[in-house]
Amino acid sequence: MSAKNLNKILNEICISPELKKAEWIGLREVRERHRSFVGQDGKIRDISSDNTHGIMVEVFFHGQMGYSASPSPHVSAVLESAIRALRQAQAASKWSVAPFDFGASSPRVRPVAKGHYASPKSVSTMSPAAISELVVMMSGRMQKSSKIVQTLAYIDCLDGESRLVSTSGTEIEQELEGIILHFQATAQDGSITQKRSDGENLQGNQQYLTDPSLWLRVDRVAEQSLELLSAPECPNETTSVVLMPSQMTLQIHESIGHPLEIDRILGDERNYAGWSFVRAKDFGNLQYGSKLLNVTFDPTVSGELASYSFDDGGNPAKREHLIRDGLLIRGLGGLESQTRSKIPGVANFRASSWNRPPVDRMANINLEPGSSSFDQIISSIESGILMDTNRSWSIDDYRNKFQFGCEYAKRIQNGKITHTIRNPNYRGITTPFWNGLKMVGEASTLYTHGTPNCGKAEPNQVIRVGHRSPVCLFENVEVFGGAK
Numbered sequence: 255m256s257a258k259n260l261n262k263i264l265n266e267i268c269i270s271p272e273l274k275k276a277e278w279i280g281l282r283e284v285r286e287r288h289r290s291f292v293g294q295d296g297k298i299r300d301i302s303s304d305n306t307h308g309i310m311v312e313v314f315f316h317g318q319m320g321y322s323a324s325p326s327p328h329v330s331a332v333l334e335s336a337i338r339a340l341r342q343a344q345a346a347s348k349w350s351v352a353p354f355d356f357g358a359s360s361p362r363v364r365p366v367a368k369g370h371y372a373s374p375k376s377v378s379t380m381s382p383a384a385i386s387e388l389v390v391m392m393s394g395r396m397q398k399s400s401k402i403v404q405t406l407a408y409i410d411c412l413d414g415e416s417r418l419v420s421t422s423g424t425e426i427e428q429e430l431e432g433i434i435l436h437f438q439a440t441a442q443d444g445s446i447t448q449k450r451s452d453g454e455n456l457q458g459n460q461q462y463l464t465d466p467s468l469w470l471r472v473d474r475v476a477e478q479s480l481e482l483l484s485a486p487e488c489p490n491e492t493t494s495v496v497l498m499p500s501q502m503t504l505q506i507h508e509s510i511g512h513p514l515e516i517d518r519i520l521g522d523e524r525n526y527a528g529w530s531f532v533r534a535k536d537f538g539n540l541q542y543g544s545k546l547l548n549v550t551f552d553p554t555v556s557g558e559l560a561s562y563s564f565d566d567g568g569n570p571a572k573r574e575h576l577i578r579d580g581l582l583i584r585g586l587g588g589l590e591s592q593t594r595s596k597i598p599g600v601a602n603f604r605a606s607s608w609n610r611p612p613v614d615r616m617a618n619i620n621l622e623p624g625s626s627s628f629d630q631i632i633s634s635i636e637s638g639i640l641m642d643t644n645r646s647w648s649i650d651d652y653r654n655k656f657q658f659g660c661e662y663a664k665r666i667q668n669g670k671i672t673h674t675i676r677n678p679n680y681r682g683i684t685t686p687f688w689n690g691l692k693m694v695g696e697a698s699t700l701y702t703h704g705t706p707n708c709g710k711a712e713p714n715q716v717i718r719v720g721h722r723s724p725v726c727l728f729e730n731v732e733v734f735g736g737a738k
Contacts, residue, residue: 263281276340277356281420308324309323318343352594398480399480441480450662455559456557487677487736495638496635496641510542518530519585551576555702583598586600615717621722628698663678699725
């Protein structure tokens with residue numbers, strides 16, 4: 255369905271006498287397709303596909319928004335949903351916690367916008383047979399020893415589009431394609447079990463699936479899983495820690511992304527996904543990290559997993575600093591949360607599907623590169639540990655105290671990387687940890703990762719998030735061993 259056809263449905267439902275009471279109506283149509291391929295131990299384990307399509311209706315009445323959704327694009331079904339949404343808004347207007355104003359003198363929580371976004375294209379050019387063969391080959395190639403007890407390779411190809419139209423004149427169309435790639439090897443020797451994994455989460459960009467370097471990464475995963483079986487346990491000490499970009503993804507996500515979501519700060523998520531240690535007064539005042547810490551919200555990066563031109567409220571997306579020189583300056587909140595809290599925010603009002611209303615979500619949260627080369631970082635360390643790839647995580651409801659485990663680590667002694675260690679873990683408190691940021695890798699150490707399954711909100715919404723980070727060095731970090 256085109257924006258033109260969606261506008262036709264909008265015009266037809268607006269004829270309804272009951273809907274004439276509405277002050278504003280918006281329709282957001284979403285269609286998304288997934289094709290998933292799983293290879294295990296050199297054989298195909300599963301092939302599946304999933305399609306979803308429907309229309310979310312938003313209706314504004316007396317300062318409140320009502321929501322209802324329809325899996326059918328027929329005018330009668332959308333009209334029924336619109337009437338339900340209106341009645342919801344009418345009921346909510348009697349018990350308003352945060353009334354909104356659509357007047358010209360106030361910032362509109364649903365701006366008038368027109369535009370189009372398209373991610374890099376590639377997924378549709380891959381045949382199911384080619385993808386099936388690839389996951390079988392990857393999982394088979396990792397079977398390098400009888401001690402490797404399981405190998406797994408997974409590819410999820412997704413493509414979809416969303417359209418947003420409104421009675422105020424908004425017309426937005428956005429198209430995306432993406433690939434989720436994951437592969438892992440699990441090795442066992444007696445009571446010791448170790449896993450290594452790798453992967454990519456990107457929009458478009460299937461080139462890495464045919465690049466010879468992929469097979470070097472597959473080999474490395476298998477070899478390092480075996481290497482870990484005979485490696486010594488991570489020591490218990492307070493030391494310097496180098497985090498590789500794959501682990502920085504989790505560190506940024508949990509201890510910067512989530513605590514800066516304004517709806518959490520307002521308390522909306524505290525019964526489910528948690529609250530935040532950050533308060534409204536902290537913006538412009540809290541030294542979140544050292545002066546080397548520069549973090550941006552940037553959905554404009556081509557190919558990153560959560561790139562787009564408009565959020566699901568119609569707010570144009572642009573690059574914004576959340577933290578500059580360590581100082582907290584901006585939150586992760588859409589126009590509704592900005593209006594309620596008076597905290598400067600971003601265009602991150604996002605929904606996971608057609609049957610969910612938008613809420614404040616991360617998109618691409620990136621740590622900007624510094625000026626240190628990888629060799630300079632390592633050579634500066636008298637004693638420390640390099641950690642790579644998250645294995646486990648735990649963080650409190652305020653996103654303040656955390657404990658993370660990694661799959662793989664290397665000891666650093668006298669400015670050189672020495673031997674492998676297993677079961678590395680580290681813990682900390684968010685702002686002291688980030689204030690211990692001592693060196694930030696230059697652009698050559700930068701790598702883009704992301705997660706396809708960030709969960710939040712009631713009813714639950716699982717959404718895609720992108721992260722990009724260089725290698726980073728932290729001082730005075732408590733590390734400890736043991737599988738956690």
